[in-house]
Amino acid sequence: MNFVEELTWRGMLHTIMPGTEEMLNKGMASGYIGFDPTADSLHVGHLTQIMTLIHFQRAGHKPFALVGGATGMVGDPSGKSQERNLLSEDVLQHNLEAVKAQLTRFLDFDSGMNSAEMVNNYDWFKSFTFLDFIRDVGKHITVNYMMAKDSVKKRLEGDTGMSFTEFTYQLVQGYDFYYLWKHHNCTIQMGGSDQWGNIVTGTELIRRKDAGEAFALTTQLIKKADGTKFGKTESGAVWLDPERTSPYQFYQFWLNTTDVDAKAYIRIFTLYDREVIEAWEAEHDAAPHTRVLQKALAKDITIRVHGEAEYEKAIKSSEFLFGNVGIEFLSELNDAEVLALFAGVPNFTISLTELHEGISITDLLAVKTTIFPSKGEAKKTIIGGGASINKVKIATADDVYNADALLNGKFIVAQKGKKNYFLIVAE
Incomplete structure (x- = not known):
């Protein structure tokens, strides 16, 4: 497998330094990508770089994942309109451990000569004094060179300016490359085009300090076809941590991809080979309503991030809301998973004490909650057979519900028609 050719047909390659492909074709090379621990989880925006390292390793090269314990203390100005808040050492350490654990699920750390390795730049910066840094590193790169960078110019031309801390970031990252080149034979650094x-x-x-030779390659920044930011939803970023974004919500994010985006994403974010993808694209073009690309995309990524069991649960969750899976499925979920499943529908809270005493169905649907605008509207819909509790049609408008109706001792699922769900939580 040729690494550059693989990135090219997948639509991932953006810029490549002359001589890079020739260097890679000579044999196993070592290369790295950095991940700053600004949160205790990576999100789907990081997946492009994770996939780059995966392809790099599959092509027979040795990947290094650099977790930036030092650079995370500084903050990268690239693509930022203002300086971000600096994190404490305790928070950074917590984030580092979480990010490391996530990266180990994608790369092979036990594959022999090209086993992946994880490094933390705090290890070589912790004893590097300021005076040593400006003498041994700063003297090799001119201010003119640093100010010519787009990330610097845009900030200097803006309203907020740039602190000396962020201005020096490119030197700190540059030294990372130098250190890994010097001590780990890393000859290529990869990253997003920014x-x-x-x-x-x-x-x-590397060239100025040791007369060495190193190479660079960047990948496309992923955007949606409509130009909006990839990886963002109404509720925020889509995280790899199931505590932040449930596997069901994660699966739905990919399943709801537009047809145009699905054709790009299935190449970028999956390991399916070209023939399989092109066959699916032809099938999709012939019958878009089957959403074959979205289903294949969502399946592959959900399994690799969360595992087969969580993927199966996400499928059943979808079928619960949109298919024929019965109410008993909720007993397989914990409270957090139930709340995640119904995160996109109206949620209401009622008194557990009142429920023990019994609440009439019209009060439950139109007084204790606002599922219906009035008791009369609720009664009319019930009589017409258009309202359900826990997937069972309400028998009469005079029914009374108590704590026996609670699922998992806490929830009641109401429906107005077949597709309009509401979650009632008893507290």
Whole structure:
């Protein structure tokens, strides 16, 4: 497998330094991508770089995942309109451990010569004094060179300016490349296209400081076909941590991809080979309503991030809401999973004490909650057979419900028609 050709047909390659492909074709090379621990989980925006390392390793090369314990203390100005808040050492350490655990699920750390390795740049910066840094690193890169970078120019031209801390970020990242080149034989750094300036600073430092040769490659920044930011939903970022984004919500994010985006994403975010993908694309073009691309995309990524069992549960969750899976399925979920399943529908809270005493169905649907605008409207719909509790049609408008109706001792699922769900939580 040719690494550059693989990225190219998948639509991932953005910029490549001359000589890079020739260097990679000579044999096993070592290369790295950095991940700053600004949160205690990676999100789907990081998946492009994770996939880049996966392809790099599958092509027979040795991947290094750099977790930025030091650079996370500084903050990368690339693509940012203002300086971000600095994190404490305790928070950074917590984030580092979480990110490390996630990365180990994607890369093979026991494959022999090209086993993946994880490094933390805090290990080589913790004893590096400021005076040593400006003498041994700063003298090799001119201010003119640093100010010519787009990430710097945009900030200097803006209203907020740039602190010296962020201005020096490219030197810090450049030294990372130098250190890994010097001590781990890393000859290539990869990253998103917004990292090009920082990456080539590293190659320049290697050249000026030790007359060495290093290479660079960047991937496309992923956007939706409509130009909006990839990886964002109404509720925020889509995280890899199931505590932040449930496997069901994660699965739905990919399943709800547009047809145009699905054709791009299935190449970028899955490991299916070209023939399989092109066959699915032809099948999709012939019958778009089957959503074959979205289903294959969502399946592959959900299994690799959350595992087969969570994927199966996500399928059943979808069928519960949109198919024929019965109410008993909720007993397989914990409280957090139930709330995640109904995160996109109206939620209401009622008194557990009142429920023990019994609440008439019209009060439950129109007084204790606002599922219906009035008791009269609720009664009319019930008589017409259009309202259900726990997937069972309400028999009469005079029915009274008590705590026996609670699922998992806490929830009641109401429906108005077949598709309009409401979750009632008893507290």
